[in-house]
Amino acid sequence: MTTTVPAPPARVGKAAVGALGLLALSTGALESVVSPTIPLLERELDMSQSEGALLSIVLLITGALVTPLAGKFGDRYGGKRVLVLLMAVVSAGGTVSALAPNLPVLLLGQVLQGAMVGALPLSFVVVRRHLPAGESKVAIGVVSGLFVGGGMVGMLCAGPVAEQLSRHWMFALPTLAVAGATLLVHRIMPDDPPGRADGAGIDWPGLLLLSGMLVTLMLVLALAPEAGSQPLVLGCLVALLAALVAGWVRVERRAAAPMVDLxxxxxxxxxxxxxxxxxxxxxxxxxxxxxxxxxxxxxxxxxxxxxxxxxxxxxxxxxxxxxxxxxxxxxxxxxxxxxxxxxxxxxxxxxxxxxxxxxxxxxxxxxxxxxxxxxxxxxxxxxxxxxxxxxxxxxxxxxxxxxxxxxxxxxxxxxxxxxxxxxxxxxxxxxxxxxxxxxxxxxxxxxxxxxxxxxxxxxxxxxxxx
Missing domain, CATH: 1.20.1250.20 (MFS general substrate transporter like domains)
Structure with missing residues (x-):
């Protein structure tokens, strides 16, 4: 009986790493355009300060929820495949944000854009499977640095673009870059083989509890300056946060395939x-x-x-x-x-x-x-x-x-x-x-x-x- 040995993954070149870097640059820019333009968005969309605070953190919250799932799916089904699908969601979110006529639609766009935070671990999955350890460290460093640099570019350019063109274009331009870089990665980057397939489902209880933890934590921090005037509300939120943390730890320890492997x-x-x-x-x-x-x-x-x-x-x-x-x-x-x-x-x-x-x-x-x-x-x-x-x-x-x-x-x-x-x-x-x-x-x-x-x-x- 002969045993079929799977072929080793193809070695990636500088062009493929460059495509991942370009994707990191464009997603970093799209991630950061809201932060420096909150006052402008508040004026144009008639938002309160509390609504502006919600808009500024919703991408971070959804990103924290998506990231563990993205990494797990990348390990299980192949990093490139999941990365491309994830970037399709991000591109859709950027399009929704660019066309948003009001705050609820813009929030929906930001929720979809939060999937971009999962792009980095997926990029690392791809790089790790195609390069030896020494070269993969440098490649991961390049991708990480360009993501950070893209975030700074977005912060620098968002204001001028919104003032000279419109708030719609400050979302549209980096979204176009994300879509183009995704197509480039899909074409240049070789497929990576799937990893382990344990057959376990998604840890939905852990996902819901973690989302509740993050939202409650943000509310606690937002209300902290007004603790003197609303001590009961703040105390209840702190108690709720403690209960959610305890429940999440218990669920994750018992889950067959936990969202976050404790x-x-x-x-x-x-x-x-x-x-x-x-x-x-x-x-x-x-x-x-x-x-x-x-x-x-x-x-x-x-x-x-x-x-x-x-x-x-x-x-x-x-x-x-x-x-x-x-x-x-x-x-x-x-x-x-x-x-x-x-x-x-x-x-x-x-x-x-x-x-x-x-x-x-x-x-x-x-x-x-x-x-x-x-x-x-x-x-x-x-x-x-x-x-x-x-x-x-x-x-x-x-x-x-x-x-x-x-x-x-x-x-x-x-x-x-x-x-x-x-x-x-x-x-x-x-x-x-x-x-x-x-x-x-x-x-x-x-x-x-x-x-x-x-x-x-x-x-x-x-x-x-x-």
Missing amino acids: RMLARPAMWKACVLTFVICLGTAMAVYLVPQLLDERGEGYGFGASATEIGFFLLPGAIAATLAGPLGGIGDRRFGSRAVVGTGVVVMALSLVALAAVHSEIWHLVVGKALIALANGLCVTALMTSTATAVDRDDTGIATSLILVSRVLGYAVGGQLGGALLTAGTPAGSQAAAESAYVTGFVIAGAVVSTALFVTRTLRKGATA
């Missing part, structure tokens, strides 16, 4: 990487929110009253640093190990945040500080992502990297909400300018939170792999 999360290397990613992204998100606000601020003796175009120009060095950080993080992890790269990035970010709290009287202080924070964040997250992706079994690549991405999404969501809560609490009644002390407090808290990552970083293994 057994994998219990591995020391895995939970450490998730904790580090969450803490680092929380500090980064606070800076991402506070720096543009301080550039726009018109307080007496602080702030610069910068226009949207000027703010985009001032943030450009940070966009460049974030783009370069991806490949540099992959190369650094390959040569020096994740511990050295992450430790260096944490120190740079913490010092930059504390320096911004102490010195922010000139525009260049904010420009340099934001660029260093973006560089440090990119180095840390990429090193953690690449070391995790190459430290687990090939069939677990999507699940492992999706855990990192969920931690990233949670860190950004919590950090952004904390920054907004601090400014809201620091704005005197009847004033539209937040107190300078609110910015100082925000930078100090972010620096202190990031510094705690050093305690975890010291326990990482020293080698080139985690």
Whole structure:
């Protein structure tokens, strides 16, 4: 009897990796266009501030829910196949957002666009199955860096496009780029063989409980500044959040095919990487929110009253640093190990945040500080992502990297909400300018939170792999 040995997957070339990078760039741009244009959208769609806050987080919430499923399906059915289907949903969501006449339709578009967050683990599944470990680290770094760079491009260009053309075009242009890059990936990237097929269904109870957790967490953070006036509501939400967390953990432990594999999360290397990613992204998100606000601020003796175009120009060095950080993080992890790269990035970010709290009287202080924070964040997250992706079994690549991405999404969501809560609490009644002390407090808290990552970083293994 003869046994058929499956042919090894075809080796991908630079063109295929470039197509994945272009897809990451365009999805990153589409992901970030809402954040800098919330005030414009509030005016044009007659939205309240609470509705604007909902719009700003709905993509993150749906992304956190889709990411584990995308990684699992990519491991099970083949990364390229699921990636193309996922990008079709994203393209549909971008089209809905571009044509949206009102808030409910725009929210629907953002829900569909949230599927884009699952594109990164699927890209890693494809790269890991077609390249050896050393080359895959660099390729993953390139894709991660271009996704971050695309996000900064979207933040820089969304305002000018919306003002000069319309809010419809700020969604339409990156959506066209996503559709084109998806077709390119479908044509150039070879198919990857499916991984394990355990026959288990989707963990719907875990999915629903996790969605409830994320929505409740965002509500708790949004109501925190008004805790004095609504203590009962806030207390009930905190109790509900605790109950949802307990229920979710119980369901995931008993599920045959859990949405988030807590057994994998219990591995020391895995939970450490998730904790580090969450803490680092929380500090980064606070800076991402506070720096543009301080550039726009018109307080007496602080702030610069910068226009949207000027703010985009001032943030450009940070966009460049974030783009370069991806490949540099992959190369650094390959040569020096994740511990050295992450430790260096944490120190740079913490010092930059504390320096911004102490010195922010000139525009260049904010420009340099934001660029260093973006560089440090990119180095840390990429090193953690690449070391995790190459430290687990090939069939677990999507699940492992999706855990990192969920931690990233949670860190950004919590950090952004904390920054907004601090400014809201620091704005005197009847004033539209937040107190300078609110910015100082925000930078100090972010620096202190990031510094705690050093305690975890010291326990990482020293080698080139985690």
